[in-house]
Structures are given as C-alpha cells and as structure tokens.
Amino acid sequence: MHRIIYRVVLLLAISAVLVACNMNDKKISGWEINDVYHSTIITPNSSTGGKTYQGPPINTMDEANTYEMFSLRAEQPKQGAKTYELNAQLTYFSQWRYYDSAMLENTPATTFKVVGREAGACGDRGCIFREVVSIQLPEAFLKDKMKKGFIITLSAKNGMKTELFVSPQYIQGYMQAVNGFN
Structure with missing residues (x-):
C-alpha cells in the first residue's frame, strides 16, 4: 500500500515539475535584465569615432537540431543615429539550407543579409x-x-524555417545598456 502511495505522489510531483517547465513565464525578472545589462560589451570604434554595443549571445537548439546563437548589436557613429541589428549564427548537420529571407513579426524583413557560410568537419552524422x-x-x-x-522567422531555400525569440528581458537589459533607460 505504501509503495502505491509513494508511486502516485512521485508521479504527481514529476507531472507538476513538467507542467511548470512547460509554462512560458511572462514575468520579467530583474535579475535577467541586469545580467543582459552587465553583459553588454561597449567598445570604441576607432574607424568611425563612435561606439559598438554588443549584446550577450542567446544560445538555443530547435526541434530540427539547429544550434542557434544570436544577439543584438548597435553601432553609434560619432555623429548621427544608432543602427541596430540582430546577428544570428545557425549551425546544423546534413545539407546546406541556404537561409535567404526573414519575417519580423509576420512582416518581411527588407534588410536581411547573409554574412557568411561555411562547412566544417564531416562525420557519422554528416557535415x-x-x-x-x-x-x-x-x-x-x-x-x-x-x-x-x-x-x-528565418526561411531557407530548402523550405526549412527557424524561429528566434528575443525575450523582453533581453531587450530591456540591452536597451538600458545602450541608452540608459528601461
């Protein structure tokens, strides 16, 4: 009898943990905002006389086994307005995907640019x-x-789509580092 009760309690505890992990916590934590704020690297740009603001990388893996590393970056010239961009590095196995476009909140991103492509080592899982x-x-x-x-949402010529989520905590911490406000 005690074994049955123990198993039921254990099953309920595991279920509660899995349900809690599955919930997307929309509450913004001050710790996360501060982590991004303190991890943003500000460097002088000697060629423009301005500054570069490099946000910390966000590292994720999607269901297609794509390793995603992305971050925000801003350039502040000596004179003029800051320009912002999201840089993403997508690493995967199998064949080339050839990412060629992006949708920003269901609107085509007109400034999509491929910075580089490279193939690395090949093994049992492919290249x-x-x-x-x-x-x-x-x-x-x-x-x-x-x-x-x-x-x-990044789209590739082979039909593959990759979604990158930039959290409000990340944006708030980054903008605080760049502009000094929340």
Whole structure:
C-alpha cells in the first residue's frame, strides 16, 4: 500500500515539475535584465569615432537540431543615429539550407543579409554547416517590443524555417545598456 502511495505522489510531483517547465513565464525578472545589462560589451570604434554595443549571445537548439546563437548589436557613429541589428549564427548537420529571407513579426524583413557560410568537419552524422545572417532593426521597433519580446522567422531555400525569440528581458537589459533607460 505504501509503495502505491509513494508511486502516485512521485508521479504527481514529476507531472507538476513538467507542467511548470512547460509554462512560458511572462514575468520579467530583474535579475535577467541586469545580467543582459552587465553583459553588454561597449567598445570604441576607432574607424568611425563612435561606439559598438554588443549584446550577450542567446544560445538555443530547435526541434530540427539547429544550434542557434544570436544577439543584438548597435553601432553609434560619432555623429548621427544608432543602427541596430540582430546577428544570428545557425549551425546544423546534413545539407546546406541556404537561409535567404526573414519575417519580423509576420512582416518581411527588407534588410536581411547573409554574412557568411561555411562547412566544417564531416562525420557519422554528416557535415557541420554554419550560416551567419544579419537583420537590421529600427530602434522604435525594439522600444515597442520591450514588454513582449519578438520572434524572427528565418526561411531557407530548402523550405526549412527557424524561429528566434528575443525575450523582453533581453531587450530591456540591452536597451538600458545602450541608452540608459528601461
């Protein structure tokens, strides 16, 4: 009898943990915002006389086994407005995907750019492929998404789609580092 009760309690505890892990916590944590704020690297740009603001990388893996590493970056020239972009490095096995476009919150991103592509070592799982892409983002868009975050959907010639989620915590911490406000 005790074994049955123990098993039922254990099953309920495991179920509760799995349900909790499955819930997307929309509450913004001050710790996460501060982590991004303190991890943003600000460097002088000697060629323009301005500054570069490099946000910390976000590292994820999707269901298609694509390793995604992406971050926000801003350039502040000595004179003029800052320009913002999201840089993404996508690493995967099998065949080239040839990412060629992006949707920013269901709107085509007109500033999509392929920065580079390279094939690496080959083994039992196939070869390692890496594509680096960049999408420019208006400052007004980032300010507008500070409460909910945003999704960029990258599309490839082979039909593969990859979604990148930039959380509101990340945007808030990054914008605080770049502009000094929440």
